[in-house]
Amino acid sequence: MLNGFKDFILRGNVISMAIGLAVGSAFTAVVTGFSKAFITPLIGLATGSVGDFSEASFKIQGTVFPYGLAIAAIIAFVITAAVLYFLIVVPMTKIQDKFAKAEAADPKSEKRDCPRCFTEIPAIASRCAHCTSEVEPVATSLEKLAVPAAR
Numbered sequence: 001m002l003n004g005f006k007d008f009i010l011r012g013n014v015i016s017m018a019i020g021l022a023v024g025s026a027f028t029a030v031v032t033g034f035s036k037a038f039i040t041p042l043i044g045l046a047t048g049s050v051g052d053f054s055e056a057s058f059k060i061q062g063t064v065f066p067y068g069l070a071i072a073a074i075i076a077f078v079i080t081a082a083v084l085y086f087l088i089v090v091p092m093t094k095i096q097d098k099f100a101k102a103e104a105a106d107p108k109s110e111k112r113d114c115p116r117c118f119t120e121i122p123a124i125a126s127r128c129a130h131c132t133s134e135v136e137p138v139a140t141s142l143e144k145l146a147v148p149a150a151r
Helices: 002-010 012-047 067-099 139-145
Strands: 058-060 063-065 111-113 120-122
Touching: 012 067
Parallel strands: none
Antiparallel strands: 058 063, 111 120
């Protein structure tokens, strides 16, 4: 039982996920620190909130609503999402598209109905497998196959 757990923990994808979580939390701390140190005070100056927007709040019947903290969290999220998207997702998508192999079209995947027995047959077939009647292959399917039809 413990051997299975050991195999699970030592598997490459679990370790990669743990490293990703550690790097992600460190990156979040950096973005939050940057947001609190630079972005939030700039927004506070622009809105007249004495330079620290995260302290902004309002009261309703004695209850304090610190909306500045929520806005600071939203700003940190937007910065994190933008950096991750433009520095990781977009380049990885381009790399995957560059190395992706074009799937060969299977000429047998296109189907049509036999004109005699109305069963489904491949479009490139010259004879129905069910009623054995001769049928004319579809020309576009033959062009995809790039070989002449055998009769």
